[in-house]
Every structure is written in structure tokens, then in C-alpha cells.
Amino acid sequence: MIGTEVLVVGGGLAGSVAALSAARDGARVTLVSKSESTLRQASGLVDVLGRVDGDLVADPFAAIEDLPESHPYSVVGTEALREGLALFDDVTGDRYRGGDRNALVPTTQGTVKPTLRYPASVAPGIAGDGHETLLVGISTDPDFDAKRAADTLAGTVPGEVRGVTVRFPRLRDDAKRTRYAKLLTEDAEFRDALVEKIAPKVDGADRVGFPAVFGEDPAFVRAELEAGFDAAGEPVSVFEVPTGPPSIPGTRLRDLLRHELEAAGVELVTGVPVVDFEAESAGSGDEDGERVTSIVVDRNGARVPYAPEQVVLATGGLVGEGIDSERDRVYEPVFDLHVPHPEDRYDWSEEPAFGDHAFARFGVRIDDDARPLDADGAVAYENLRAAGAVVGGADTATGKAASGVSLATGSRAGTRAATAVTQS
Amino acid sequence: MSTDNEDDFEPIQVFPEGDADLRPGADSCYKCSTCDSSCPVAEVDDDFPGPKFQGPEQWRLTRKEDQEIDDSIMKCSNCMRCDGACPSDVPLSQMHNTARAQYVEESMSKLSVEYWRNRLLANYGTMARFGSMFPRLTNAVMGNSLVQKLNDRFVGITSERDFPEFATETFREWWADRGGAAVESDEKRVAYFHGDYANYNTPEVGKAMVRVFEHFGYEVAVPEQRCSGTPMFANGMLDDARRAARFNVETFADLVDDDYDIVCSCTSCSMALRQEYPELFDFDDTERVSAHTYDAVEYLRIHEDLDGELEAVDDVDAPDFAYHAPCHARNQGLDGQTTAVLSNLGDVDAHDVGESCSGISGTYGWKSENYDASMAIGEEMFEHMDEAEPETGLTECPTCAMQMEHGSDYPVKHTLQVLEAALTDRPLPA
Numbered sequence: 001m002i003g004t005e006v007l008v009v010g011g012g013l014a015g016s017v018a019a020l021s022a023a024r025d026g027a028r029v030t031l032v033s034k035s036e037s038t039l040r041q042a043s044g045l046v047d048v049l050g051r052v053d054g055d056l057v058a059d060p061f062a063a064i065e066d067l068p069e070s071h072p073y074s075v076v077g078t079e080a081l082r083e084g085l086a087l088f089d090d091v092t093g094d095r096y097r098g099g100d101r102n103a104l105v106p107t108t109q110g111t112v113k114p115t116l117r118y119p120a121s122v123a124p125g126i127a128g129d130g131h132e133t134l135l136v137g138i139s140t141d142p143d144f145d146a147k148r149a150a151d152t153l154a155g156t157v158p159g160e161v162r163g164v165t166v167r168f169p170r171l172r173d174d175a176k177r178t179r180y181a182k183l184l185t186e187d188a189e190f191r192d193a194l195v196e197k198i199a200p201k202v203d204g205a206d207r208v209g210f211p212a213v214f215g216e217d218p219a220f221v222r223a224e225l226e227a228g229f230d231a232a233g234e235p236v237s238v239f240e241v242p243t244g245p246p247s248i249p250g251t252r253l254r255d256l257l258r259h260e261l262e263a264a265g266v267e268l269v270t271g272v273p274v275v276d277f278e279a280e281s282a283g284s285g286d287e288d289g290e291r292v293t294s295i296v297v298d299r300n301g302a303r304v305p306y307a308p309e310q311v312v313l314a315t316g317g318l319v320g321e322g323i324d325s326e327r328d329r330v331y332e333p334v335f336d337l338h339v340p341h342p343e344d345r346y347d348w349s350e351e352p353a354f355g356d357h358a359f360a361r362f363g364v365r366i367d368d369d370a371r372p373l374d375a376d377g378a379v380a381y382e383n384l385r386a387a388g389a390v391v392g393g394a395d396t397a398t399g400k401a402a403s404g405v406s407l408a409t410g411s412r413a414g415t416r417a418a419t420a421v422t423q424s
Numbered sequence: 425m426s427t428d429n430e431d432d433f434e435p436i437q438v439f440p441e442g443d444a445d446l447r448p449g450a451d452s453c454y455k456c457s458t459c460d461s462s463c464p465v466a467e468v469d470d471d472f473p474g475p476k477f478q479g480p481e482q483w484r485l486t487r488k489e490d491q492e493i494d495d496s497i498m499k500c501s502n503c504m505r506c507d508g509a510c511p512s513d514v515p516l517s518q519m520h521n522t523a524r525a526q527y528v529e530e531s532m533s534k535l536s537v538e539y540w541r542n543r544l545l546a547n548y549g550t551m552a553r554f555g556s557m558f559p560r561l562t563n564a565v566m567g568n569s570l571v572q573k574l575n576d577r578f579v580g581i582t583s584e585r586d587f588p589e590f591a592t593e594t595f596r597e598w599w600a601d602r603g604g605a606a607v608e609s610d611e612k613r614v615a616y617f618h619g620d621y622a623n624y625n626t627p628e629v630g631k632a633m634v635r636v637f638e639h640f641g642y643e644v645a646v647p648e649q650r651c652s653g654t655p656m657f658a659n660g661m662l663d664d665a666r667r668a669a670r671f672n673v674e675t676f677a678d679l680v681d682d683d684y685d686i687v688c689s690c691t692s693c694s695m696a697l698r699q700e701y702p703e704l705f706d707f708d709d710t711e712r713v714s715a716h717t718y719d720a721v722e723y724l725r726i727h728e729d730l731d732g733e734l735e736a737v738d739d740v741d742a743p744d745f746a747y748h749a750p751c752h753a754r755n756q757g758l759d760g761q762t763t764a765v766l767s768n769l770g771d772v773d774a775h776d777v778g779e780s781c782s783g784i785s786g787t788y789g790w791k792s793e794n795y796d797a798s799m800a801i802g803e804e805m806f807e808h809m810d811e812a813e814p815e816t817g818l819t820e821c822p823t824c825a826m827q828m829e830h831g832s833d834y835p836v837k838h839t840l841q842v843l844e845a846a847l848t849d850r851p852l853p854a
Contacts, residue, residue: 172473176457262763300756
């Protein structure tokens with residue numbers, strides 16, 4: 001068996017934060033994930049608590065105090081969230097912005113998203129300051145209709161918002177966002193041609209927003225484009241509007257985290273699902289509970305066993321397949337942990353699409369040590385912890401709290417797993 | 425306590441006419457385009473429409489009888505990064521392999537220079553078998569600049585690269601000469617899939633694999649074998665690949681019956697046996713051979729206390745390394761393995777030079793028309809190698825090693841050679 005101290009299952013935000021927390025606390029960590037990080041599909045924004053009962057939240061830390069007991073924030077506490085955010089800030093440095101209050105980040109749909117941390121390249125576009133905005137869409141990218149987004153935004157935020165669609169120079173119709181990113185980063189002629197097309201449309205706007213395709217070093221691309229607009233006699237701030245997948249800001253965040261994980265000595269094992277595990281009694285008595293002794297991953301048909309001292313489960317929720325369902329039950333597929341849910345499947349959802357669905361809260365329940373609990377409320381395995389969307393108890397999609405829950409539970413699970421290793 | 429895998433996509437579900445049924449793969453694609461953003465070719469090549477088109481979209485389009493496979497399929501380098509990027513388990517590389525085979529079968533002229541150039545590259549082992557009969561002569565001829573120019577102009581093999589030299593003694597000759605296995609064991613047995621490259625070009629890698637496993641008390645078998653098929657898949661030569669794969673599966677299945685596990689030193693070979701064989705073929709023992717195949721270092725980590733043995737070594741005659749994880753290692757979840765294993769050696773540092781693809785992807789970067797794109801993809805790795813302190817490269821893939829040497833002029837070693845130096849006290853060969 002392959003030995004390690006802390007084995008983290010899942011490579012999204014929660015798993016990365018758990019692995020990094022544990023490694024920085026001195027544990028030897030292996031991070032196993034079944035495919036590439038889901039952060040590539042994520043916006044790159046970090047929402048902590050954006051809505052409560054449908055209302056926008058300005059100060060998430062104040063609003064957390066009033067959340068129900070079942071909410072993961074209530075279980076692990078504000079302190080865990082603060083620790084997770086501190087780690088995030090340390091990893092992202094000057095590439096991210098944000099303080100203790102939510103900012104409203106405009107999206108490609110023309111809505112605004114209440115967000116606590118956002119890329120620095122997004123910062124000049126924050127809604128609410130009344131600046132005049134021009135949004136630029138790429139004619140061949142159907143995911144960002146700049147005119148429609150501008151109309152929607154103009155109806156909700158102060159300041160004029162206009163949209164214009166341009167054809168990016170000399171590219172095939174289905175060119176990838178990575179291709180735009182590479183050209184914007186490396187090709188001055190490409191940037192000049194783009195500015196030449198857009199400058200006549202600026203018409204007094206204070207800022208120009210592009211879909212987020214500024215590549216690995218958005219600060220450089222922004223500076224170059226701003227210099228171009230300056231030279232054309234149209235001085236503006238240039239910013240990115242976060243897009244749906246494939247997301248360049250999400251990929252950048254994934255790259256930053258991965259770099260830190262590597263620097264912290266975490267072994268990254270990507271592309272292999274966990275298919276089996278073994279457990280044994282944690283002590284001699286009946287009261288002692290169980291502990292996980294081995295985790296088996298599948299490498300293209302070959303079973304590869306790991307022998308970790310501590311395990312963190314960060315496999316995602318219903319969408320990420322960390323929680324799954326059949327007609328008559330909802331379950332957690334790796335350890336078959338207890339997932340509370342109504343017996344009658346017709347109670348799993350409500351009729352309105354955006355109703356108060358029970359399924360949105362499906363997930364394992366944890367204690368303040370981040371350890372999953374069985375149906376009787378007892379710790380399931382004494383050396384197993386859970387983090388991120390696999391933890392239920394709150395509708396984090398509607399509450400705009402998914403990233404914050406990942407930071408808080410990931411930090412708690414990782415630091416406690418490392419403590420358990422050093423104490424043993 | 426096994427997990428429920430009933431819903432897993434079963435790659436081969438044979439239609440009456442014998443083709444793999446790829447519909448479940450196409451249906452699983454929800455067009456998020458994440459595969460496209462992980463494709464190293466689409467990032468640099470304006471003529472390449474990306475893996476989403478080549479896989480699920482093209483599969484749908486070609487359900488209509490008059491629709492042919494687009495010739496851009498030949499620009500796919502078969503790095504297989506899209507497989508790992510897909511959040512929905514679409515078998516992209518399998519779709520690319522079958523589409524490429526269909527294109528070569530139906531749309532590529534069997535009289536064209538491109539076809540015969542690709543056939544030649546795909547069947548490197550055959551070329552190598554003849555070349556290595558007179559290694560010094562072959563090396564002199566292939567290293568001749570006029571020959572290289574003619575190759576470039578008339579065959580389409582780039583003259584920018586130096587041909588890999590043939591060893592004066594192949595691995596199999598060495599193995600026969602030493603009388604085969606030096607250790608016998610009924611319990612610890614591995615069958616070595618060395619592939620063509622370790623046999624004809626880098627026998628020192630094969631020797632290192634044998635010595636390291638014998639150090640741990642394994643009986644090593646070196647059965648007759650053919651090319652793993654990797655360059656054949658990449659060139660759409662699926663009939664050639666099927667013949668080679670059938671031979672390998674039959675040979676190694678017999679050894680699995682005798683309690684051998686299969687180990688590979690090349691990560692593209694292990695990838696072929698583990699993933700591509702079950703995706704593309706359905707010989708009797710395909711799945712069984714796949715489930716018993718391991719990367720050599722991975723195997724030692726599972727069955728031996730490799731970490732402990734390396735920690736106990738106090739002096740290794742080896743430099744620090746600039747390590748590149750091959751795409752095909754990455755796709756098997758082996759990308760972090762080498763740096764983790766070598767971190768147990770106090771005085772050797774393996775510095776990872778980043779996640780980018782090296783750009784050569786087997787035969788892809790050898791084709792004249794792909795050379796520039798291949799070097800553009802590799803640029804990031806070259807820069808990271810340049811920035812890193814060590815001036816010796818390290819990787820498990822023979823063609824990544826060629827690209828690393830080509831872009832940096834560093835000598836490039838294999839991880840098994842470092843283990844050999846550490847555990848058997850042999851100096852690292854120059």
C-alpha cells in the first residue's frame with residue numbers, strides 16, 4: 001500500500017484548501033481526484049453569503065449569526081471561515097480583491113453577483129459606483145450577448161451601461177477562449193487591432209468590460225489594452241466580466257492553488273476515482289467506533305491501495321457526484337455515509353423551478369471537527385472528515401455561499417486532520 | 425464495501441457490425457468546452473477545432489451517411505489531456521482514435537506520401553528492428569544532414585530534429601546475454617513490457633528496471649512483445665495496432681495466469697495496455713491484462729517500502745533534476761509520483777517544471793507540418809527548464825525526453841535510472 005498521512009479525496013476548492021491547510025500544518029498529504037479540478041468550470045469568484053431569504057446580504061459575517069443550526073457555517077463557526085479566507089488571501093495575494101463586505105460583480109448575463117473575493121481584473125467593473133460602462137462581446141462567442149447584458153444591467157445599477165459586439169480579428173468562428181487568451185497575452189498586433197475596433201465605440205465611457213479571456217497574466221493584458229485606448233484618445237479602465245465554462249478566471253484560481261499545493265509538497269494524483277475502502281474498529285471496545293484503514297483508487301482497471309492516517313472527503317454535491325441518488329434513496333457513494341432526506345421522493349423537490357427544494361440541502365452532516373455523523377448523530381469514522389459541497393444542511397446555491405462553505409469546512413477538516421496526525 | 429459502478433460507461437458495446445458504440449459518450453457531453461480549454465494544440469493552432477468537435481460533435485455529424493470525418497482529426501496529437509479535463513466522463517480520446525482510424529480508412533489516399541510517412545512513423549518498431557541491426561551505420565546515415573533534408577522535403581519528417589540513436593546492444597540482446605532473470609521467486613513476479621524504445625534506443629532504462637526489481641527480490645520475465653500501439657493509434661493505423669495489441673494481450677495474459685503482474689517503464693505503453701486496449705479492442709483477456717498492468721515505480725510503491733528504502737540511502741551519485749511529467753503519466757494519476765518518491769532522497773532534488781505538454785506527443789512533433797506548433801506548445805516547458813536550477817532533465821516518456829533535449833540541450837534521464845543509482849549503487853550513465 002502507498003503510505004501517506006492525510007489523504008484528501010476531491011480536487012475542487014474545498015479539497016485544495018483542506019490539502020493545503022494540512023500540508024502547511026506539517027502533514028504529508030496526497031490529494032486524489034477523479035478528474036481535473038472543477039474550478040475550471042467555476043467563475044473564479046468567491047461567494048461567502050450573498051442572499052438570505054432572497055434578500056441581498058451586504059455584511060456576510062453579521063448575517064451568518066442568524067443562520068439556522070443545520071447550516072455548515074453554524075456547525076464549524078465564523079472562525080473556520082476566517083481561517084479559510086486568510087489562507088485564500090495568502091494564496092491569491094494581489095491577484096484578488098475584497099474585504100469584509102460583499103461587492104456586486106456584473107456577470108455575462110447582466111445580473112450582479114454578491115461576492116466577497118473577486119479577481120483584481122474584475123475589480124474596476126464592480127457595479128454601484130455610477131461609472132459609465134461599455135461591455136464588449138465577441139461576435140463568435142454566443143455565451144456573452146453584450147447588448148442584452150448591458151440592457152439588463154442598466155435597469156438595476158446606477159450609471160449608463162452600453163453593449164457592443166465586435167468580431168475579434170483573424171480567428172476561426174469557433175476559436176477557443178484559450179486561443180484568445182494566448183493572442184491577447186503574446187501578440188501586440190492582435191491587441192492593437194482589437195483596440196482600433198473598439199475605440200470609436202467608447203464615446204465617453206469610463207470603463208470597458210471584456211469577457212474574461214485575459215489569460216494567465218490579466219494585469220499585463222489590462223495594462224496593454226488601457227495603454228492602447230489611451231493612445232487612441234479614449235482613456236478608460238479595462239476589466240473582465242466572469243464567464244460560464246470554460247472559465248479562464250476559474251482556471252487561473254485552479255493554477256494558483258495547484259502551484260501552492262505543489263510548493264507545500266502535496267502529491268497530486270489526478271484522474272483516478274476512489275472505488276473502495278476498508279475500515280476496522282478504532283479500539284478494543286464496542287464504544288470505540290471505526291476508523292478508515294485503506295482507500296483504493298482505480299487506475300484504468302488496476303486497483304491501487306493507499307494507507308492514510310487521516311482522510312478528508314471533498315467530492316462535491318449532487319452536481320459533482322459526491323452525493324448521488326436512486327429512485328428510492330439519496331446516498332454518499334464512497335463511504336455510504338448517512339445523508340438525511342425525506343423518504344418520499346416527491347418531497348425531494350418543490351414544483352416551482354426556484355422553489356425551496358429539499359435536494360438543495362442534501363449532503364452529509366458533520367460535527368464541529370468536520371467529521372461526518374451517522375443516522376444517530378455519532379461520528380461515522382473517527383479519522384474521516386468532510387468538506388465542501390458534500391456537506392449538506394444548507395442551500396448554498398440560492399444563498400450564494402458555496403465557496404465560503406468550501407473555505408470554512410476545507411480549512412477546518414485540513415487543520416484538524418493535520419493535528420490528529422501530529423498527535424498520534 | 426465496494427462502490428456501485430453499475431452506471432459506468434462501458435467502452436466496448438459491440439454493434440452487430442463490430443464498431444464500438446460511442447453514443448453514450450456523445451450523449452454525456454453537455455458542451456461545457458472544458459476539454460477545449462485543456463487542449464494544447466487548440467491553444468496554438470488556428471486550424472484545429474478542438475477535442476469537443478473531434479469527439480462528440482463529429483460522432484453525431486457522421487451518423488449521416490454522406491458525412492466524412494474532417495481532415496483536422498489528423499492534427500490531434502493524442503496527448504489525451506481532454507480525457508482528464510472532462511467533468512462528464514466522455515471518452516474523448518477513444519472517440520478521437522476511432523474517428524482518426526475511420527478517416528485514414530475512408531478518406532486518406534493509400535498512395536499518398538502522408539499515408540506512407542505516417543505508416544512508417546507508426547511502425548517505428550519495424551524500422552528500428554532493421555536500423556538496429558547495423559546501429560552505427562544507421563546512426564551515421566540518419567544523422568546526415570542531407571538525408572534529413574530529403575526526409576523533410578520528400579517524406580515530411582522534420583529536419584529540425586536529430587534522429588534518436590540506436591544502441592549498439594539492444595535491451596533484449598543484453599537480457600539474453602546475461603542469461604535472463606538473475607532472481608527466482610514464486611511469490612514476487614513481474615513481466616516487463618519494455619516497448620520498442622527501451623529495447624532499441626535506451627536499453628539502460630530497461631536494465632535499470634531489471635536491476636531495481638531484482639534488488640527487491642522480484643523474478644523478472646521479458647516475454648516476446650510488439651509495440652504497445654501508441655504511435656499507431658495516434659496515426660489512425662488501427663489495423664496495425666490491433667495486430668500488435670492482440671499479440672501482447674495473448675502473451676501477457678499467459679503470464680498473468682502464472683501470477684505475474686505486468687510493469688512498464690514508459691507511461692505511454694502503460695496507458696495503452698490499461699486504457700486504450702480496453703477502449704478499442706475486445707480480445708478475450710483485454711480487461712484482465714489491463715487490470716494487472718502497472719507503472720514500474722507505482723508497483724514498487726504499492727508492494728514495497730520504497731519510501732523507507734530511499735530514505736535510508738545516504739549518498740546518491742546523481743545530480744538534481746528538472747522533471748517533466750508526461751501527459752500520459754498525468755492521465756493515469758501519476759503526475760505527482762516522481763517528485764514525491766524522489767523527495768525521500770536527501771541529496772537529490774527533482775524540480776517539477778510545470779504542467780504544460782512538452783509538445784512532441786510521440787510522432788506528432790516529428791511531422792514537418794507540426795514542427796512549429798510542437799515547439800510553440802513546448803515553449804512553456806523550455807522556459808521553466810531554463811528558469812529551474814538543475815541542468816539535467818528527468819521524465820518517463822521517451823519522446824518527451826527527445827523534446828526536452830531538443831529544447832534545452834540537457835541530458836535527460838528516466839526515474840528508474842535514479843532509483844537504480846540510489847538502490848544498487850551504480851553511477852547514473854552519462
